[in-house]
Amino acid sequence: MTIKLIATDLDATFLRADKTFDRQAYDVMMNLAKQRGLTFVVATGNHPDKVKKYFEGANQDFILIANNGAEIVSQGEILTTYAIDPSAFAPVVQTVKAHQDHVSMGLVFTGITKAFMLKEMAALGLGERKAQFYFKDLVMIDDLAEISEPILKMTADFPDYEPEFMSAITEQDLPVHVTTSGYGAIDLVNPTVNKGVALKDLGQRLGIQPEEMTAFGDGLNDLEMLELVGQPYAMPNSDSELLTRDYQVAISDSNHDGVLKTILADIL
Incomplete structure (x- = not known):
């Protein structure tokens, strides 16, 4: 199945411990993804303002699943929110x-x-x-x-x-x-939401099936997202629960830009 969407968690997955990433490799990845018609999604527990700060000065042409799935944002427009009772x-x-x-x-x-x-x-x-x-x-x-x-x-x-x-x-x-x-x-x-629910919702909006998605994560809040997609990757530095699952493992850990290296080597 051809991959049409790439999703990644941020902390301890895409980002290094100091909250940076390889900006040159990121630009290459984003350009290749655009050329090939792939959608790049950031799925995080962070608020949109925090994500914007992490990517300041970099290409932000991605869709954001924020607050652990409670909010989906595209080009600054809020597509969906799930409020708590x-x-x-x-x-x-x-x-x-x-x-x-x-x-x-x-x-x-x-x-x-x-x-x-x-x-x-x-x-x-x-x-x-x-x-x-x-x-x-x-x-x-x-x-x-x-x-x-x-x-x-x-x-x-x-x-x-x-x-x-x-x-x-x-x-x-x-x-x-x-x-x-x-x-x-x-x-x-909200009890009806997590990163997986939000990603499935987004896929329905974009006409992309879960089996046409790949995702990267390291923590328990990534579990539903990884279970949803056709090609899940756990980070080498993941919670032990994720490493017991039948997931592929990224080329290297978050401190060595494992997400970008894996995308460029195996997906694009």
Whole structure:
């Protein structure tokens, strides 16, 4: 089956540890993809503003699946969003507080244009300082009622405590899907969405079947996307769960531009 779409995660997959990538190889890849009619997709847990910063000065003619599938953006236009039911907000806040001794960043609510953080959450872990590094236009609030737009993702950091916190959320049967990209970061999104759901939705819009797609990932939040596509690649530095699956393995790890090397050697 001819590949028509290439999707990749960013952190610890496409990006090196210092959040850079081989820009010369990237330009070659993007030019070849355009010549051959392939669609390049970035699928990440990050907000669009963060992605734009990573690719500043580089070709951004790709489709973006942001916030772990809760938002699809093309050429600056939002194609689809999946908001979280507000009834989940308060229980998640209480769960974070119940496990606050393990928090390095309190709960942040990511909307379409801005992010919100309760002041009581800012007092946990590294607090507001860490949140401001990851979230542009962070608004500090006293009460959940001050959230003024639909929320696409809730995020908190629990280093070395992801399974315990995820279990605490899951056992409450809240209207959220909880996942982790590793390194302590835990994301909660609409229960109907993940990167795989968003990529399938995008494929339907573009007339591309899952078996005509390839994807690269390293974390558990990439699992549904990798299971969807016809040609999945795990990074050598992936979560051990991914390496037990029947996936191909990229030529090299994220710190050595494994995604770009594999695309140029095996796909284009």
